[in-house]
Amino acid sequence: MTTQSGGIQMLLQAEKKAKEKIDEARKNKQRRLKQAKQEAAAEIDTFKKEREREFKEHEARILGSRTDSEKLVQEETRQRLSELETSVGQNKEEAIKRLLELVFDVQPKVHDNFKR
Template identity: 35%
Template sequence: MDPMRGQGGIQMLLTAEHEAQQIVTAARNLKMARLKQAKDEADGEVAKYKSHLEAEYHKSISESTGSSDSTGKRLEAETEAKIQNLKAKASNVSPEVVQMLLKYITTVRT
């Protein structure tokens, strides 16, 4: 056997191994870059979805607070209307009540 040929074969194998290692390293780096990109995109989507949910939550809070204000105003108006109604009824009945009270006060029982 030719000693140079054996050395050449080993050298070829070492070169091939080195090239294969470079290919594997490049593939790993590409894979890691893709995973990082996917993670960054997923984080962005999560942040976007979270902000969307927070916006909806704040909107519903403001709507419920706003409706409570309008409910309060509506109740206040209804109460005022009922008070005015009662005052009107009382003023209609007031002369009769005064006459009745005067009659009982001035009547002497024996």
């Protein structure tokens, strides 16, 4: 009977070792999965940054830099405002004179719909 209980003890120990190996294998698997996810996230981030850089270079080639466009628009705006100020200065007196003529030159007459 002692061999039988010794055999049972050996089976229990073997089962315990097998369980420990399975647990260790599961932990290793989880660790490898976590590491793979981190590596994939880093690779995705690197790819994303590279594509963003390529896009910005392409955009700059096609559209030109934004600062150039902004400077051009600002210069055109300043030029147009200067032209408008000059035009206002030249035509201001004439416009005021014309408005005053229209306001003060009233021709009173009876409306067509008025019945006598």
